[in-house]
Amino acid sequence: xxxxxxxxxxxxxxxxxxxxxRLADHGYDSIAAWRPKVSDVGLAPAASLIAxxxxxxxxxHWAGGFTGGDGRSFEESLEDACDxxxxxxxxxxxxxxxxxxxxxGHTRSHATRLLCQALKILAPRAARAGVVLAxxxxxxxxxxxxxxxxxxxxxxxxxxxxxxxxxxxxxDLWHWADDPHMSSLLPRLAAVTAIVQVADRIGLPTASGDRxxxxxxxxxxxxxxGDLVAAGFRGDVEFDPVxxxxxxxxxxxxxxxxxxxxxxxxxxxxxxxxQPVELPRPHGxxxxxxGAGSSRxxxxxxxxxxxxxxxxLRSQASxxxxxxx
Numbered sequence: 001x002x003x004x005x006x007x008x009x010x011x012x013x014x015x016x017x018x019x020x021x022r023l024a025d026h027g028y029d030s031i032a033a034w035r036p037k038v039s040d041v042g043l044a045p046a047a048s049l050i051a052x053x054x055x056x057x058x059x060x061h062w063a064g065g066f067t068g069g070d071g072r073s074f075e076e077s078l079e080d081a082c083d084x085x086x087x088x089x090x091x092x093x094x095x096x097x098x099x100x101x102x103x104x105g106h107t108r109s110h111a112t113r114l115l116c117q118a119l120k121i122l123a124p125r126a127a128r129a130g131v132v133l134a135x136x137x138x139x140x141x142x143x144x145x146x147x148x149x150x151x152x153x154x155x156x157x158x159x160x161x162x163x164x165x166x167x168x169x170x171x172d173l174w175h176w177a178d179d180p181h182m183s184s185l186l187p188r189l190a191a192v193t194a195i196v197q198v199a200d201r202i203g204l205p206t207a208s209g210d211r212x213x214x215x216x217x218x219x220x221x222x223x224x225x226g227d228l229v230a231a232g233f234r235g236d237v238e239f240d241p242v243x244x245x246x247x248x249x250x251x252x253x254x255x256x257x258x259x260x261x262x263x264x265x266x267x268x269x270x271x272x273x274x275q276p277v278e279l280p281r282p283h284g285x286x287x288x289x290x291g292a293g294s295s296r297x298x299x300x301x302x303x304x305x306x307x308x309x310x311x312x313l314r315s316q317a318s319x320x321x322x323x324x325x
C-alpha cells in the first residue's frame with residue numbers, strides 16, 4: 001500500500017555504495033538521504049548509485065536553523081537551505097526536511113517571523129525544483145537546540161497559513177504518536193503532511209533518546225499511521241531508527257525486521273480499504289492549496305518572498321551530525 005523508505009541515518013557507518021546495494025537487497029523502495037553522506041560521495045555519483053539500484057529518494061535531511069541558535073547567521077542558514085534544495089533536485093527527492101531552529105534568545109513571535117521569512121524566500125526556489133519543504137515540529141522534551149515548534153497544533157496552523165503546497169509538514173511519530181491532541185488534529189494533519197517518519201521509543205522523547213526500531217517500544221505507531229491514511233494522508237512513510245539499540249542489533253538485522261514490519265502494516269492497511277489506495281510519490285512541481293481550518297499565526301505576515309540567486313552556494317552539510325530526534 002505504501003512504498004517503504006529507510007533513513008541513511010539508520011546505517012551511518014556503512015559506505016555509501018555498499019549501503020545502497022544492501023538497502024535494495026533488503027527490499028526497500030526508497031531512502032531518506034543524509035546530506036553529509038551524499039556530499040562525501042558527490043551529488044552526481046550518489047544519484048547514479050541510487051538510480052542504478054532501482055531506489056528513489058523520499059527526502060533530504062535536513063535544512064533550517066533560521067533563528068541563529070546554532071551560531072549561523074540568517075543568511076548563512078538560507079544559503080545552506082538553498083544547497084539542500086539543490087541536492088534534493090539533483091537526487092529527484094520529494095522533500096527537504098526543515099528544522100526551524102531554537103528560539104535562540106528571541107521572543108517566540110520573532111522566531112516565528114524569522115522562520116516564515118525564510119520559507120517565503122525559499123518557497124519559489126523549492127517550487128522550481130519540484131521539492132516540498134517539510135517543516136518538522138518536535139516534542140518540547142526533545143526540541144532543545146533544534147526547534148521552537150514544540151506544539152503540534154502550532155505547526156499545523158503555520159503550514160495552513162501558507163497558500164502554497166510547497167510548504168508542508170514533516171510529522172515524526174517518534175515525537176508525536178502518543179500526543180493527546182493527535183486525534184483531534186487528524187484531518188488537518190492528513191491534509192498538510194508530506195512525510196511521516198517512524199521510530200519507536202520507551203518513555204518520553206529526549207534530545208539524546210534512542211529512536212528504537214518499530215514494535216520495540218510503547219508507541220501506537222501502526223494505529224496512528226492507519227488513522228492518518230484513513231483521514232487522507234498520501235505522502236511518504238520513512239522508517240528511521242537511530243541509536244545504540246540499532247548498533248547493538250546490527251544494521252542488517254534491523255533493516256530486515258523493519259522491512260518485515262512495514263510490509264505487514266502495509267498489507268493490513270490495504271485490507272481495511274475496499275479498494276487499494278496508492279500513496280503517490282510527491283514528485284513534480286507543487287500545486288497550491290488552502291488548508292482547512294487555517295488560522296493566522298502571530299509572527300507570520302502575509303506577502304511573497306523572492307527566491308535566492310541560482311549561483312553556487314556554500315554548503316553546511318558536513319557539519320550535520322546524527323541526532324536521534
